[in-house]
Amino acid sequence: MNLFEYVRPASVAEAIAAAGEPNSAYLGAGTNLLDLMKGGALTPARLVDLTHLPDLGSIETLPDGSTRIGALVKNAALAHDTDFAKRFPVVAEALLSGASAQLRNAATVGGNLMQRTRCPYFTDTASACNKRQPGSGCDAIGGENRSHAVLGWSENCIAVHPSDFCVALTALGAIVEIEGTTGRREVPITEFFLLPGDTPEKETVLEAGEMIVAVRLPAEAAKLAANQRYLKVRERTSYAFALASAAAALTIENGAITEARLALGGVAPKPWRASEAEAALVGKAPGKEAFAAAAEAAFAEAKPSGDNAYKIELGKRVVARVLAMAAAGTPERMPALPASAFAPLPEGVVNV
Amino acid sequence: MSDAIPMPGGRNRFGSNSGQPLTRRDGVLKVTGAATFAADNHPDRLLHAVTAGATVSRGRVTFLDVEAAKAHPGVVAVITPENRPPLAMDPDEKPTRFSFRTEVLQDDTVRYAGQPIALVVAETLEAATEGARLLSPRYEEEPARHGFDAVDTYEPEAVGVGAPAKVGKGDVEAGLAAATRRVEVRYETPGQYHNAMEPHAIVAEWDGDRVTLDTPNQALVMSTGAFAAWFGIPAENVTIRSPFLGGGFGSKAIIFGGQVLAILAARMLQRPVKLALRRDQMYGPVGHRGATRQEMRLGIDDEGRLTALDHLTTSATSSFEEFLEPASNASLNTYATPALLARHKAVRWDIGTPGPMRAPGEASGSAVLESAMDEAAFAAGLDPLEFRLRNYAETDPASGKRFSAKALRECYADGAKRFGWAGRPLAPGQMRDETGRLVGWGMGTALFHAPMFQAEAKATLRADGTALVETAGADMGQGAWTALHQIAADGLGLAISMVEFHSGHSGLPDGGIAGGSGHTATAGSALHAAGTDAIAKLSELAVGDERSPLFGAGNVGVEARDGRLYRADDPERSESYAEILARAGLSEIGGAGQGARDPASAEERAMFSHGAVFAEVKVDPDLGQIKVSRLVGAFAAGRIINPRLASSQLYGGMIWGLGFALEEQAVHDRRSGRIMNANIAEYHVPVNADVPEMDVILVPEDDPYVNPLGIKGVGEIGITGTVGAIANAVWHATGIRARRFPIGIADMLTRPQAA
Numbered sequence A: 001m002n003l004f005e006y007v008r009p010a011s012v013a014e015a016i017a018a019a020g021e022p023n024s025a026y027l028g029a030g031t032n033l034l035d036l037m038k039g040g041a042l043t044p045a046r047l048v049d050l051t052h053l054p055d056l057g058s059i060e061t062l063p064d065g066s067t068r069i070g071a072l073v074k075n076a077a078l079a080h081d082t083d084f085a086k087r088f089p090v091v092a093e094a095l096l097s098g099a100s101a102q103l104r105n106a107a108t109v110g111g112n113l114m115q116r117t118r119c120p121y122f123t124d125t126a127s128a129c130n131k132r133q134p135g136s137g138c139d140a141i142g143g144e145n146r147s148h149a150v151l152g153w154s155e156n157c158i159a160v161h162p163s164d165f166c167v168a169l170t171a172l173g174a175i176v177e178i179e180g181t182t183g184r185r186e187v188p189i190t191e192f193f194l195l196p197g198d199t200p201e202k203e204t205v206l207e208a209g210e211m212i213v214a215v216r217l218p219a220e221a222a223k224l225a226a227n228q229r230y231l232k233v234r235e236r237t238s239y240a241f242a243l244a245s246a247a248a249a250l251t252i253e254n255g256a257i258t259e260a261r262l263a264l265g266g267v268a269p270k271p272w273r274a275s276e277a278e279a280a281l282v283g284k285a286p287g288k289e290a291f292a293a294a295a296e297a298a299f300a301e302a303k304p305s306g307d308n309a310y311k312i313e314l315g316k317r318v319v320a321r322v323l324a325m326a327a328a329g330t331p332e333r334m335p336a337l338p339a340s341a342f343a344p345l346p347e348g349v350v351n352v
Numbered sequence B: 001m002s003d004a005i006p007m008p009g010g011r012n013r014f015g016s017n018s019g020q021p022l023t024r025r026d027g028v029l030k031v032t033g034a035a036t037f038a039a040d041n042h043p044d045r046l047l048h049a050v051t052a053g054a055t056v057s058r059g060r061v062t063f064l065d066v067e068a069a070k071a072h073p074g075v076v077a078v079i080t081p082e083n084r085p086p087l088a089m090d091p092d093e094k095p096t097r098f099s100f101r102t103e104v105l106q107d108d109t110v111r112y113a114g115q116p117i118a119l120v121v122a123e124t125l126e127a128a129t130e131g132a133r134l135l136s137p138r139y140e141e142e143p144a145r146h147g148f149d150a151v152d153t154y155e156p157e158a159v160g161v162g163a164p165a166k167v168g169k170g171d172v173e174a175g176l177a178a179a180t181r182r183v184e185v186r187y188e189t190p191g192q193y194h195n196a197m198e199p200h201a202i203v204a205e206w207d208g209d210r211v212t213l214d215t216p217n218q219a220l221v222m223s224t225g226a227f228a229a230w231f232g233i234p235a236e237n238v239t240i241r242s243p244f245l246g247g248g249f250g251s252k253a254i255i256f257g258g259q260v261l262a263i264l265a266a267r268m269l270q271r272p273v274k275l276a277l278r279r280d281q282m283y284g285p286v287g288h289r290g291a292t293r294q295e296m297r298l299g300i301d302d303e304g305r306l307t308a309l310d311h312l313t314t315s316a317t318s319s320f321e322e323f324l325e326p327a328s329n330a331s332l333n334t335y336a337t338p339a340l341l342a343r344h345k346a347v348r349w350d351i352g353t354p355g356p357m358r359a360p361g362e363a364s365g366s367a368v369l370e371s372a373m374d375e376a377a378f379a380a381g382l383d384p385l386e387f388r389l390r391n392y393a394e395t396d397p398a399s400g401k402r403f404s405a406k407a408l409r410e411c412y413a414d415g416a417k418r419f420g421w422a423g424r425p426l427a428p429g430q431m432r433d434e435t436g437r438l439v440g441w442g443m444g445t446a447l448f449h450a451p452m453f454q455a456e457a458k459a460t461l462r463a464d465g466t467a468l469v470e471t472a473g474a475d476m477g478q479g480a481w482t483a484l485h486q487i488a489a490d491g492l493g494l495a496i497s498m499v500e501f502h503s504g505h506s507g508l509p510d511g512g513i514a515g516g517s518g519h520t521a522t523a524g525s526a527l528h529a530a531g532t533d534a535i536a537k538l539s540e541l542a543v544g545d546e547r548s549p550l551f552g553a554g555n556v557g558v559e560a561r562d563g564r565l566y567r568a569d570d571p572e573r574s575e576s577y578a579e580i581l582a583r584a585g586l587s588e589i590g591g592a593g594q595g596a597r598d599p600a601s602a603e604e605r606a607m608f609s610h611g612a613v614f615a616e617v618k619v620d621p622d623l624g625q626i627k628v629s630r631l632v633g634a635f636a637a638g639r640i641i642n643p644r645l646a647s648s649q650l651y652g653g654m655i656w657g658l659g660f661a662l663e664e665q666a667v668h669d670r671r672s673g674r675i676m677n678a679n680i681a682e683y684h685v686p687v688n689a690d691v692p693e694m695d696v697i698l699v700p701e702d703d704p705y706v707n708p709l710g711i712k713g714v715g716e717i718g719i720t721g722t723v724g725a726i727a728n729a730v731w732h733a734t735g736i737r738a739r740r741f742p743i744g745i746a747d748m749l750t751r752p753q754a755a
């Protein structure tokens, strides 16, 4: 690890001022950042430790009915907040399907949004990586890319965003509250993350020194609580990143879908809102046919970026399944294996 | 052997300690953090060493920025091939049977990614790490050779540790020609890494020409000689302390270059030096299970009997050393067949040298043998268990010898019963659970040889009635401290609480190798013999002394029990050890013992542990995710010293098998050859949620030939059988034979989806 300066600001303003210096990084729990520093993939000159800041650690319901989650709320604390989990079950399920209990106990909301890709060429400093070193090339292309993106990638970067939490937030239309030297701004999560294009090193709209102070879920998202699920397919039963995942929320009235929310994880450089699929669902009767059509719509633009064509087929199946699960209703209790293919399933959901 | 363990009446009369499910003696130390592992040692004036690893797989180092590294605050020395002090041994030499060619900065060649190309020593670990990073090496790179189809194969002389590369009997081609059905299949297994929880570490401290090493080691006394050879000092000048190992699995039996360099740095700088590998540094320099490609040909007659079995493995090794996964040899001892061929080819890749990893050869070989047998059973229209019973080997197929003991039929029966195997449909894709997930059942035969090495031990009876027993054994977490202690106490006729047990230090009598599933049998025999030797001496004192109630019992004999000697024909006449010693005016009396296989029984008998593993898997028919939902293993492995620990070993082995079947693999970049998942986030091993309800059945087995105590081993057999059972269950659920491990989601998606 390189020598770096450690700053522990007492206020958000101090933090922003400190992080405005070039080559600074905010430090949340460090579960991602410190690993990358130990491996030499990131070498910030200064760490601005956010974890001692006051007032960023609470979950509040605002007068307009929206819910505001402070950037320092721990992943586990959020998922286990009973009131929150009741109102936004898909978010809790997504959180609990990520990482391990120990990591969730430590990891912060802000850090989860800002975690970096697990593309092994990004981590491996001997590889060319446009994200780590702009203009150096992309060794994932033509390399070991079975878990890389099938949607939204560019010739410059084919990496996926690894977060589960963000997929659920994207489905529910969360808003990211940002603070910087020029003040506060709010950005819908769908616009917060950027596609790689020619600048894969630029992953979000955050400008130098800007920090996430909170994430807000709008009041209307809570109305979808009765029918929402997260499903994550992975290479082992737990403690693995998604090969393909999806968050779905539905409103079903009189036998027809009146509102649909769908976001995909593990398949794109950012948490992927599947708007065409959502549109395809509205007005349809919930059922295999509608879900299959939505799955097709969600991956209509997909193309393999390497040895990963299977993810397109897999992604479609994940979408069809998560929609069926959501249509069957949010379970009373969080399954012991959240978001797992092996969590209890309502009848008729599996293709026999 | 004069010091073979005397067993009254020729049968094992065993004391009260063995057979008890004692919990691990080291358990509390470990869960409270009081156990000191090698890297927990911090002698005064300690320096930290970090190796810089090559980032190319083949070529030459042309530049290292030594100045930048040296300029980093805290860096004390940078050792490269330019300035490395001389060593007493050529790095291509092999001082022991378990020595591999290794890298000690002998030149600027790079033979694999991750190979140490420099050593940076600093006042802190952080400074050494950053110093190593600052070296920013440059290379003259050559293309990496990797992949079975990318390089030529060659015919090796030996596989594993000195096993023949080709063994056979009968005429395989004739057997295949005569068969009514043939199964010809090709499977592949990837490189797998031991990933012991405790990374390799060493703390070296010199005192003149003596050196003390804190380092986890599976073969303490042998390793003193190996380390000594590097430094041109006598073996007795090397002391290794290895009280605890956080897992070894074969990777801590072999000395690697980094250890030598740390010791060298300590001598050069005249300060203690610690080197502790990072997780990623364990992918290359410290061995792995080599990748294999295996081709099997089975011939079956009308009755479902094998007419021929041909197992050809191509094993991958490094460009400069040979350790070839002896996978085909797994087919030598399991099924009866008139014609049998186990042969190996080899390929050289630009990788670190493979090495023995838990069940070397057997794990990969049995995975494929059991899968191929399953394919053959289906081809023959037979239930997989029935098919195996038809091909049951009454004598060892390879050698024709009788088995020392073989309770495999009982394993099959007990396992099948516990699992509920009866009624399994023959065809795949027939079973569903209540939610519609595909369900499959598979089985496999487990087999592992029951070797013994050489070990010595000492036992000392003390005036207060307690005893001390000593052997330089290794507890890697398998529970050796506990099981060996139990055996030692029995040898002395004492309750375990009266016996102090010393181990894990090279100054003690040679405890042999903790490997090959032979440690309990070997070191245990030595300890038991040492105890009985001490008791024999004590008896001599008593029976020859008129004042003893045992006087004159020389002919009828005495029995040692609970700290007393009893006349064999009259239990009313007895005397305590303490009384005998006190009367003789002795403060203690010592005995010595050895453990080794009796050559005569080795000549006459084939010796194996056996087992049968049954697996149930569930596969999501749409998503392809696989989960093992039940595992039952029934094992017959001679006398079980501690059923709790033995079961744990078997559970652990079976879970390892689950990882082999569904998760473990090193992913190499196809161009650079670098391992892209050299960390345990991305190199998957089973997590708790993967591990299903499991049953281990310890099938009673009395083996009078393996050793007088009747002990075999349980450390490795659990993997064998399990991999095949799971792969076969996946096929039974889905109809898909992936024929490539690990079996994953992408393999399952080829199954057409129901509408």
Ligand SMILES: Cc1cc2nc3c(=O)[nH]c(=O)nc-3n(C[C@H](O)[C@H](O)[C@H](O)COP(=O)(O)OP(=O)(O)OC[C@H]3O[C@@H](n4cnc5c(N)ncnc54)[C@H](O)[C@@H]3O)c2cc1C
Residues within 6 Å of the ligand: A025, A026, A027, A028, A029, A030, A031, A032, A033, A034, A035, A050, A071, A075, A097, A098, A099, A100, A103, A106, A107, A108, A109, A110, A111, A112, A113, A114, A115, A116, A162, A163, A164, A165, A210, A211, A212, A213, A239, A240, A241, A242, B681
């Ligand atoms: C083994 C392993 C498995 C994992 N598995 C999963 C998984 O299955 N699913 C999943 O979703 N995640 C997974 N994770 C990732 C985990 O969720 C993240 O590491 C964690 O959420 C990061 O939070 P942190 O507080 O530790 O962030 P840090 O590591 O401290 O920071 C991460 C990044 O965010 C920046 N940052 C932190 N806070 C802020 C802020 N307030 N404003 C702006 N920038 C900020 C930092 O500068 C840094 O770039 C896994 C991680 C590990 C190590």
Ligand code: SF4
Residues within 6 Å of the ligand: A117, A119, A120, A121, A122, A128, A129, A130, A131, A132, A137, A138, A139, A140, A141, A156, A157, A158, A159, A200
């Ligand atoms: S895919 Fe993106 S992150 Fe991965 S190597 Fe290419 S540029 Fe870097």
